Amino acid sequence: MEHITKSSTLKAPAERFAGDVHLNMIEAPTAPARLAAALVRFTPGARTNWHSHANGQTLYVTDGVGLVGTRDGSVVRVHAGQTVKCPAGEEHWHGATDTTFMAHIAMVVGDADGDGTTWLEPVTADQYAHALDTGD
Template sequence: MEHITSTPTAKAPAERFTGDVYLDMIDAPAEPARLAAALVRFTPGARTNWHSHANGQTLHITDGTGLVATRDGHVIRVSAGQTVKCPPGEEHWHGGTDTTLMAHIAMVVGDGEGDGTTWLEPVTDDQYAEAVRKSDGR
């Protein structure tokens, strides 16, 4: 057994996120296990870039209300206590709504050479606004 002490909260890199996003690493992939887990906090309007995961991703929402959207236009509005599974290779993004923060624990199983994430382009303001509209019936 190993007691892992807290790591300092870090601001998420601007090349992968829009808006103010903060990360607290829980676990990083290390052989033989390949789990990566982080607590990620999104301020209103903040979001990830489009991305995918070689082995999929599980998001467990811990606080607030947020959005998870896929390239085909599917949008899920999520809130604390809910869990979303993104299948391997599915291009998606996630973040807070336009008026509320959202925090989740993001879990991915690495591919042997890192966490298996492929980062893509930012979600445009128009794409984000459309997802907000779809999620709340505006």
């Protein structure tokens, strides 16, 4: 057993996120395990870039209200206590609404080369505005 009493809060890198995003690693993959998990906190309007995961991603919302969008224009509005599963290879983004904070635990099962995440371009202002209008 390992009891971890403290995890440093890190500012998420600007080349992968828009706005103020902070994260605390919960689990970093250590062979033979491949699970990576982090608590990610988004300020209002903050979001990830478009990205995908080789083995998919599970997001469990712990606080606030957020949005998860996919390339086909689908958007889900998520609240504390809800879970979203993004399938392997699906390009998506996630973040807070424009008026609320949102925090989630992000979980991915990596591949032999790392966490299996492919980072892409930023979500445009128009794409974000569309998500705010259409998120169910």
